[in-house]
Amino acid sequence: MTQGNHSRQGRLSLVGAGPGDPDLLTIKAVKAIEAAHSIVAPTGRAKGASSALEIIREAVDISGKEVIEVHFPMKKVHLSGEKDPSVLEGWNRAANEVLRRTDTGRDVVFPTLGDPSLYSTAYYLLATILEKKPGLETEVIPGISAMSTCSCTVQSPLALGDDLLCVIPATFDDSRIEGVLERFDSICLMKVHRCLPRITKLLEKNGLTDRSVLVERCGMKGQKIFHDLRDAAGRKIHYFSTVIVRKRGFKDITRDVS
Amino acid sequence: MTQGNHSRQGRLSLVGAGPGDPDLLTIKAVKAIEAAHSIVAPTGRAKGASSALEIIREAVDISGKEVIEVHFPMKKVHLSGEKDPSVLEGWNRAANEVLRRTDTGRDVVFPTLGDPSLYSTAYYLLATILEKKPGLETEVIPGISAMSTCSCTVQSPLALGDDLLCVIPATFDDSRIEGVLERFDSICLMKVHRCLPRITKLLEKNGLTDRSVLVERCGMKGQKIFHDLRDAAGRKIHYFSTVIVRKRGFKDITRDVS
Numbered sequence: 001m002t003q004g005n006h007s008r009q010g011r012l013s014l015v016g017a018g019p020g021d022p023d024l025l026t027i028k029a030v031k032a033i034e035a036a037h038s039i040v041a042p043t044g045r046a047k048g049a050s051s052a053l054e055i056i057r058e059a060v061d062i063s064g065k066e067v068i069e070v071h072f073p074m075k076k077v078h079l080s081g082e083k084d085p086s087v088l089e090g091w092n093r094a095a096n097e098v099l100r101r102t103d104t105g106r107d108v109v110f111p112t113l114g115d116p117s118l119y120s121t122a123y124y125l126l127a128t129i130l131e132k133k134p135g136l137e138t139e140v141i142p143g144i145s146a147m148s149t150c151s152c153t154v155q156s157p158l159a160l161g162d163d164l165l166c167v168i169p170a171t172f173d174d175s176r177i178e179g180v181l182e183r184f185d186s187i188c189l190m191k192v193h194r195c196l197p198r199i200t201k202l203l204e205k206n207g208l209t210d211r212s213v214l215v216e217r218c219g220m221k222g223q224k225i226f227h228d229l230r231d232a233a234g235r236k237i238h239y240f241s242t243v244i245v246r247k248r249g250f251k252d253i254t255r256d257v258s
Numbered sequence: 259m260t261q262g263n264h265s266r267q268g269r270l271s272l273v274g275a276g277p278g279d280p281d282l283l284t285i286k287a288v289k290a291i292e293a294a295h296s297i298v299a300p301t302g303r304a305k306g307a308s309s310a311l312e313i314i315r316e317a318v319d320i321s322g323k324e325v326i327e328v329h330f331p332m333k334k335v336h337l338s339g340e341k342d343p344s345v346l347e348g349w350n351r352a353a354n355e356v357l358r359r360t361d362t363g364r365d366v367v368f369p370t371l372g373d374p375s376l377y378s379t380a381y382y383l384l385a386t387i388l389e390k391k392p393g394l395e396t397e398v399i400p401g402i403s404a405m406s407t408c409s410c411t412v413q414s415p416l417a418l419g420d421d422l423l424c425v426i427p428a429t430f431d432d433s434r435i436e437g438v439l440e441r442f443d444s445i446c447l448m449k450v451h452r453c454l455p456r457i458t459k460l461l462e463k464n465g466l467t468d469r470s471v472l473v474e475r476c477g478m479k480g481q482k483i484f485h486d487l488r489d490a491a492g493r494k495i496h497y498f499s500t501v502i503v504r505k506r507g508f509k510d511i512t513r514d515v516s
Binding site: 016018021022023024025026027028030031059115116117118119120123124126138139140141142143144145147148149151152153155156157158159160161162163164165166167168169171172180184 | 274276279280281282283284285286288289317373374375376377378381382384396397398399400401402403405406407409410411413414415416417418419420421422423424425426427429430438
C-alpha cells in the first residue's frame with residue numbers, strides 16, 4: 001500500500017505505541033499502522049532513532065511503507081509561557097511532512113511513546129496541523145502508559161477504592177511536590193530522570209521511602225525496579241523512569257479478608 | 259489447551275481488557291488469553307454477564323476454554339473502613355475458583371475492564387489470593403483505561419507540558435472536589451454515573467462547564483459525548499461514564515505556533 005488516492009484527503013492517526021514492549025501495542029494500533037501509507041515518527045535527537053518507530057517496527061512489518069523521521073527537540077514546554085523557537089520549528093516541520101502526504105490522499109500514522117493522552121508530543125503536532133488545516137480527518141488511538149505499566153510491573157495499583165491519584169512532573173518545585181505528597185493517597189511522578197536525588201530526599205523527609213518504587217525503562221529491555229530509591233543514588237537514570245508513591249501499600253487491602 | 263499439568267503450579271494473569279472495543283486489547287493480553295486453560299471472569303450482577311468477558315470473547319476465540327463467571331457485588335469499598343461481607347465473600351469465592359485451577363497446573367486469566375492499575379477489582383482478588391497462597395506465580399497485564407480512551411476520543415490530552423493531573427472518584431464530597439477543581443489543571447472524574455447532577459452544578463459554579471466533557475460508554479457501542487454536561491440533565495447515565503475537565507483546552511497550545 002504505497003500509493004495514495006489523489007481524489008481524496010488522507011487521514012492522520014496519532015497512535016500510542018505503548019512503553020516499549022511491542023506486545024503492548026493494541027490491535028487497533030497494529031491495524032492503523034498496517035493500513036497507513038506513510039509513517040512520520042518523532043526523534044528526540046537530531047541524528048537519533050525514533051523510539052516509537054522502533055517499537056512499531058518490532059510489532060508490524062512496515063518494510064513496504066514510506067518512513068519519515070522528524071527531529072523534535074526534547075525541551076521543557078511551559079504551556080502558558082513562550083516556547084523555544086527550535087521546538088516550534090520541530091512541530092512545524094513535522095506538520096508540513098504530514099500535510100504534504102494527506103494532501104495527496106495518503107494516510108499517515110504518527111506513533112508516539114506510551115499513551116497520547118499523557119504528556120505526549122503528539123498533541124503539539126495535532127494542534128499545529130489543525131491550525132494549518134482545520135478540516136483534516138484525524139484520530140487518536142490510546143496506548144498503554146508508562147505509569148500503568150510501572151504499576152502492573154510491580155503488581156500494585158495506582159489507585160483503588162477511594163484513593164485520590166495525582167500525576168505530576170517531578171520537575172515541579174519542592175513545595176508543590178510536598179503539598180501533593182501530603183494530600184494524596186497515590187502520586188505518580190513523571191520525568192524523574194533529571195531530579196532523582198531531590199525526589200529521593202523529599203520522599204525520605206516525608207516518610208514515604210518505603211511506600212515508593214522507581215521503575216527504569218519499564219517494559220523495555222534493561223528494565224530495573226528500585227524498591228528503595230536510595231539504591232539508585234549516584235546512577236545515571238534513564239529518561240524512561242517513573243516513580244510511584246502509594247501510601248496504602250496494596251497488601252493493606254487484605255486486612256479484613258480472612 | 260484444556261489440560262493442565264499436575265506436576266507444576268499454574269499461573270494467574272490479571273489482564274486489562276480495555277474500555278470495550280475489542281481492538282483496544284493489547285497483543286500481550288491476546289497472547290495470555292490464548293495460552294490460558296481457564297478464564298475466571300467477574301460479573302457485577304448475580305445473573306448478569308461479565309463485561310470484561312464479553313470484550314475478550316470478541317477479540318479471541320475462547321470456545322475451547324473453561325469459563326467461570328464469579329459474582330463480585332459492585333459496592334463502594336472504603337480502603338481503611340470495614341468492608342461489606344458480600345464483597346469479601348465475592349473476592350473469596352473468586353480466589354478459591356482460581357486456586358482450585360492453579361493448584362492442578364492450569365493457567366488462569368482474570369480479565370478486568372479498562373486498566374488494572376486504576377480502580378480495578380483485580381487487585382482485591384490478587385490480594386485475597388496472595389493471602390491464601392503467597393508463592394503463586396502471578397502477572398498483571400496493563401490495559402487501556404477509560405480515562406485515556408475518553409481523552410483520545412475527544413482528541414484532547416489529559417495532561418500536557420507542565421499540567422498537573424488529578425484523578426478522583428466523583429463520589430467524593432463537594433468541598434474535596436472543589437479543592438481539586440481549584441488547584442489542578444486537569445481533572446478526571448471517575449464513576450460519575452450516580453452523581454452527575456451534583457458534578458454538573460459544581461463545574462458550573464466554578465466556571466468550568468465549557469472546559470468539561472462527559473463521555474458515556476466510551477469506546478463501546480452506544481458511545482455518547484456531551485460537550486456540555488447540562489445536555490445530559492435528566493438522563494439516566496451509564497455506569498461507564500467519565501468526566502474530563504481541562505482548564506487549558508488543547509487549542510491553547512497552538513497560540514505561539516505560526
